[in-house]
Amino acid sequence: MIDTLKAELRKLLTVRSTYITSGLALAITIFVSFYIEGYRGLSGSPASIGGAGALEEIIVNVASTVAVFTAIVAVLFMAHEYRHNLIMYTLTASNSRTKVLLAKIATITVYAVLFTVLSTAVAIGSYYIGLALRDVSLPAQAIDFWYISGRVAFYCIANALLGLLLASLLRSIVGSIAILFIASSTIEPLLSLVLKENAIYLPFSALQQVITPGLKIAEAGTLSAGRAVLVSLAYLTAGWLITWWLFRRRDAN
Numbered sequence: 492m493i494d495t496l497k498a499e500l501r502k503l504l505t506v507r508s509t510y511i512t513s514g515l516a517l518a519i520t521i522f523v524s525f526y527i528e529g530y531r532g533l534s535g536s537p538a539s540i541g542g543a544g545a546l547e548e549i550i551v552n553v554a555s556t557v558a559v560f561t562a563i564v565a566v567l568f569m570a571h572e573y574r575h576n577l578i579m580y581t582l583t584a585s586n587s588r589t590k591v592l593l594a595k596i597a598t599i600t601v602y603a604v605l606f607t608v609l610s611t612a613v614a615i616g617s618y619y620i621g622l623a624l625r626d627v628s629l630p631a632q633a634i635d636f637w638y639i640s641g642r643v644a645f646y647c648i649a650n651a652l653l654g655l656l657l658a659s660l661l662r663s664i665v666g667s668i669a670i671l672f673i674a675s676s677t678i679e680p681l682l683s684l685v686l687k688e689n690a691i692y693l694p695f696s697a698l699q700q701v702i703t704p705g706l707k708i709a710e711a712g713t714l715s716a717g718r719a720v721l722v723s724l725a726y727l728t729a730g731w732l733i734t735w736w737l738f739r740r741r742d743a744n
Contacts, residue, residue, distance in 0.1 A: 492590050492593075495584075495585050495590050495591060495594040496594045496597060496598065498581070498584070498594070499591075499594045499595055499597075500598050502568065502572075503564075503598055503599075503602060506567075506568075506571065508564070508571070509564055509567070509568070512560050512563050512567070513560065513564065513606060516556055516557055516559075516560035516561075516606075516610065517609075519556050520552075520553055520556055520557070520610050520613060521613060521614070523552060523614075524552070524553075524613075524614040524615070524617040524618040524621070525617035525618065525620060525621040526621065527539070528545075528548075528552070528618055528621065529618040529619070529620065529621020529624075529625065530621035530624050530625055531621075531625075532625065532627075536548050538618065541622065541627045541628070541629050541630070542630070543630055543631070543632060544632075544633070544634075545618075545629055545632065546618075546629075546632045546634055547632075547634050549614050549615060550611055550614070550639055550643060551639075551643070551702050553610050553611050553614045554607070554646050554647055554702050555702070557606060557610045558646055558647045558649075558651075559650070559671075561599075561602065561603045561606060561650060561651040561654070562650040562651055562654030562671055563654065563668060563671075564599075564651070564654075565599045565603075565652070565653075565654035566654040566655070566658040566664060566667045566668055566671070567658075567664060568595070568598075568599060568655065568658075569655055569658035570658040570662060570663060570664040571664070573662040573663075574664065588738055588739045589735065589739065592659070592734075592735060592738050596652065596655065596731075599651050599652065599655050600648055600651065600652070602651070603647045603650075603651040604647075604648065606647075607643060607644060607647045611643070642702050642716055642720075643702060645720055645723075646698065646701045646702045649698055649701070649723055649727060650698070652727060653671070653694075653698075653727070653730075654671060656727070656730050656731060656734050657670055659734045659737075659738055660733075660734055674694075674695060675695040675699075679693045679694075679695050679696055683696070691713060691714050692722055694726045697719050697722040697723050697726070698719070698723045700713060700714045700716070700719040701719045701720055701723060702716075703716070703719075
């Protein structure tokens with residue numbers, strides 16, 4: 492299993508797409524945190540006006556950006572092997588397809604956590620530099636660090652695992668990325684017209700509510716952060732059980 496983990500980590504770190512995608516995410520993070528929120532204060536959010544919830548706003552903004560790009564990295568990580576017909580070598584080198592899938596999940600999870608921590612640190616640093624250039628000082632920040640860190644970490648990991656799941660099922664870069672964006676921006680909004688208040692239990696809607704600022708207790712038409720995590724875990728568990736079964740049974744081509 493250790494050799495399989497090392498092999499998967501090497502695959503992730505030796506392809507250009509990982510660095511290009513991660514670099515783009517960092518560039519957007521710096522632009523938003525430094526210029527939009529810090530230096531110019533254009534968004535009208537607590538971060539742009541230097542309010543008491545400024546740092547929480549920055550961290551949530553980072554999560555929203557990082558989650559999208561970690562999901563794309565996860566899609567490319569898995570789908571490239573099918574695209575270039577390398578998956579047969581991966582499966583032949585291991586005595587268990589389950590070990591291969593677990594190694595891929597572990598690799599993407601570690602990447603999502605480390606990249607989220609890096610992006611958050613870069614965003615906060617960029618934000619403070621922007622504020623300093625604007626000559627603005629933040630008031631005391633009331634932030635529950637462990638609470639928001641847990642929500643952000645779960646949100647980014649869940650998105651990365653969702654991308655990996657779709658790539659494992661579809662074996663297509665275009666199809667997986669298309670579903671990631673279309674499902675959240677088009678399909679679920681249309682379903683919400685039918686489901687109405689129950690639309691909060693749809694996969695992407697529930698996952699988005701994990702990082703909704705200040706949502707510790709459920710309000711009308713929303714899920715609390717804890718319940719959103721449970722709903723998202725239920726979807727991920729069911730999806731990965733199906734993916735695991737198909738990964739073991741389907742032909743590698």
